[in-house]
Amino acid sequence: MFPLHQRLTRYAPHLVAWLMLSTVGCVLLARLELGQLRDAFETDARISHRLLSQRAVQHDAVLATLGLLQPGGAEAAEQRLSSVYPQILGVQRRDPGTAWPNAALDAAEQASRLARSAALANLDFTAERARYQLVLAAQPASFALLIDVQASVPWNDWSMPVQTSPVRVTLEHAGQAFVVQPGRIGDGGWRFEFHKHLASASQPFDVVAIRQVGWQELPWAFMLLWVVGVACGVVAWSAWQGQRSARRRAEELLRVGQVARLNTLGELAAGMAHELNQPLTAILANTQAAKRLLQDDPPELSTACQAMDQAVAQARRAAEVLARLRRTVEQPSSAQPDEAVDLEAVVRNALDLLEPELRRRDVTATVKAAQSVRVHAERVALEQIVHNLLTNALQALDQVPAGERQLTIHIAVEEGAGVLRVVDSGPGIAPDILPRVFEPFFTTREGGLGLGLSLCETLAVGMGGQLLAQAHAPRGAQFILSLPLAPAP
Numbered sequence: 001m002f003p004l005h006q007r008l009t010r011y012a013p014h015l016v017a018w019l020m021l022s023t024v025g026c027v028l029l030a031r032l033e034l035g036q037l038r039d040a041f042e043t044d045a046r047i048s049h050r051l052l053s054q055r056a057v058q059h060d061a062v063l064a065t066l067g068l069l070q071p072g073g074a075e076a077a078e079q080r081l082s083s084v085y086p087q088i089l090g091v092q093r094r095d096p097g098t099a100w101p102n103a104a105l106d107a108a109e110q111a112s113r114l115a116r117s118a119a120l121a122n123l124d125f126t127a128e129r130a131r132y133q134l135v136l137a138a139q140p141a142s143f144a145l146l147i148d149v150q151a152s153v154p155w156n157d158w159s160m161p162v163q164t165s166p167v168r169v170t171l172e173h174a175g176q177a178f179v180v181q182p183g184r185i186g187d188g189g190w191r192f193e194f195h196k197h198l199a200s201a202s203q204p205f206d207v208v209a210i211r212q213v214g215w216q217e218l219p220w221a222f223m224l225l226w227v228v229g230v231a232c233g234v235v236a237w238s239a240w241q242g243q244r245s246a247r248r249r250a251e252e253l254l255r256v257g258q259v260a261r262l263n264t265l266g267e268l269a270a271g272m273a274h275e276l277n278q279p280l281t282a283i284l285a286n287t288q289a290a291k292r293l294l295q296d297d298p299p300e301l302s303t304a305c306q307a308m309d310q311a312v313a314q315a316r317r318a319a320e321v322l323a324r325l326r327r328t329v330e331q332p333s334s335a336q337p338d339e340a341v342d343l344e345a346v347v348r349n350a351l352d353l354l355e356p357e358l359r360r361r362d363v364t365a366t367v368k369a370a371q372s373v374r375v376h377a378e379r380v381a382l383e384q385i386v387h388n389l390l391t392n393a394l395q396a397l398d399q400v401p402a403g404e405r406q407l408t409i410h411i412a413v414e415e416g417a418g419v420l421r422v423v424d425s426g427p428g429i430a431p432d433i434l435p436r437v438f439e440p441f442f443t444t445r446e447g448g449l450g451l452g453l454s455l456c457e458t459l460a461v462g463m464g465g466q467l468l469a470q471a472h473a474p475r476g477a478q479f480i481l482s483l484p485l486a487p488a489p
Contacts, residue, residue: 011238018234025226033219037211038192041167045194045209047159048169048180052207055087055152056200059134062088063118063145067138087151089131092144100144108135109142118202125149125176134202149178166212171205189214249353253387340486341382343373343411343418350386357394362402365390369411375418375483381459382483385467388452389422389479395445396426396477406476417465418485423478428471437469 062081081088092105100106108121112135121144123132130149136142149171160167160181168183194209344367351358351365358365375382390407397405410421429437440454453469460467465483472478 014234014238018231021230021234022227025230026223029223029226030218033217034190034213037213037217041192041209041211042194044159044165044167045169045207048209049194049196049198049207051154051157052152052171052180052205053199055154056198056203056205058085059088059145059147059152060118060200060202063134063136063143066091066143067136070138070141081145087148089146089148092133092146094142094144096140105133105135105144108133108144109137111135112142113137115201120173120203123173123176125171125173125178130178132203153180168210170208172208173205177208183210183212185210185212186214189217245352246356249355252349252353339377339379340374340489341377341379343375343420344369346379346382346386347409347411347420350383350390353387354390354394357391358407361394361397361405363394363397363405363407365407365409367409367411371413373411373413373418374486375465376486377463377465377483378459381463385456385459385481386420386422388456389481392452392479393422393424393426393477396424399427400425413485414482416485417482420481420483421478422481423472423476425472425476428475429469429477431471434469434471438467 062085079091081091092100094100094105094109100109102122104121108119112119118134118136121133121135124130131147132149133144133146135144155162160169162181165181166184167181168179168185169181171178171180190213192211192213194207196207198205198207347367351367390409393407397407404425406423406425408421408423410419410423412419412421438453438457453467457467460481460483463483465481467482468480470478470480
């Protein structure tokens with residue numbers, strides 16, 4: 001396996017993508033949940049404000065009716081209001097020539113007379129039973145209502161469960177606050193607030209609603225599902241990318257292998273194509289003649305004609321295949337290559353193709369390039385040389401313990417040429433074998449053909465370069481490829 005830092009580098013983009021998608025998705029889910037909670041909170045708060053405002057306006061209407069009708073008699077009709085309106089604890093009346101029982105009511109009457117509407121007096125939200133008085137100056141008698149705040153709340157129409165709702169609702173005025181609904185107010189999280197005065201000038205209470213959303217109320221289950229789903233998606237995407245890379249690598253390896261085989265066996269394939277083309281041509285001619293003869297026979301022989309058609313088609317296909325093989329294995333032009341190729345890019349591409357082999361052998365390849373080196377070469381031939389040299393090095397490293405396997409590729413400019421050195425820490429090449437490594441059909445590997453290095457040397461010389469083999473101290477071998485530098489762009 002590759003070292004830990006290389007595996008981390010390899011999977012870092014997938015990890016970053018997973019973290020980013022997970023974070024963005026969780027934030028969006030949290031914001032969606034918070035938005036829904038805020039909408040529900042504002043809806044409940046507005047309903048509460050409307051209900052409380054209706055009761056306040058009702059109080060104004062009761063006072064206005066009393067001032068207009070001026071009820072009287074031994075048992076004043078206004079004293080029966082408590083049976084109709086439970087929140088009205090009592091009604092006080094001031095007839096001409098009498099006084100209110102306290103100065104606050106007198107001041108409220110004066111304020112009512114100036115404002116021509118009811119006025120607030122004796123507000124007390126701190127008592128066990130919160131209450132206040134509402135005074136209306138009228139002629140000939142003035143009236144004052146004693147109102148129970150708790151009973152003023154229309155509980156039958158209340159939109160929230162009072163004891164379990166997390167929303168806190170209070171009525172506030174002049175530094176006093178009456179808790180209509182306790183709610184749950186904690187620390188941390190998000191706070192929603194609603195402030196609005198009652199729709200009554202005589203009862204200027206501020207309806208305050210507060211909703212504290214804690215971290216535990218976020219949609220953790222959906223967020224966890226999202227994170228797991230994103231992880232599965234990233235893993236699937238990574239697997240698909242790996243399969244695509246493996247397929248591309250296999251295609252490249254197949255292409256390089258085909259080029260190597262076709263270059264080494266070119267003359268043989270061309271000869272085979274030439275030899276086989278003659279009998280195939282004869283078969284084609286004979287089957288066509290048979291077809292013409294059979295077409296003159298009675299119609300019952302149509303099946304035989306179809307068989308001959310298939311024979312003709314197969315013969316033509318064989319001829320086309322051999323023609324393509326011959327065109328493919330023909331010797332390339334001897335003209336000088338005219339392409340500038342980056343040596344390091346070719347090496348990186350070859351290492352990418354050989355990545356499974358490197359991982360299987362537990363070999364870490366090190367590329368050392370002090371500068372960008374561009375050589376004048378034929379790209380496919382250069383790729384074939386680099387691939388063969390790296391493959392030979394990996395095969396040599398199989399003969400040493402895993403902990404001692406080292407593969408280093410040096411790229412530099414030396415004496416006006418681009419130089420590529422492939423150095424391995426394998427068992428090395430014996431001195432008596434070293435002069436023969438580039439001979440055709442010479443090999444020390446069981447099952448080898450002995451054509452790989454010979455082909456590499458031929459391709460290197462054909463591009464105006466050279467390929468050398470040397471021993472490497474203290475152990476191993478190095479192959480040195482020199483190619484002419486490409487002109488500066």
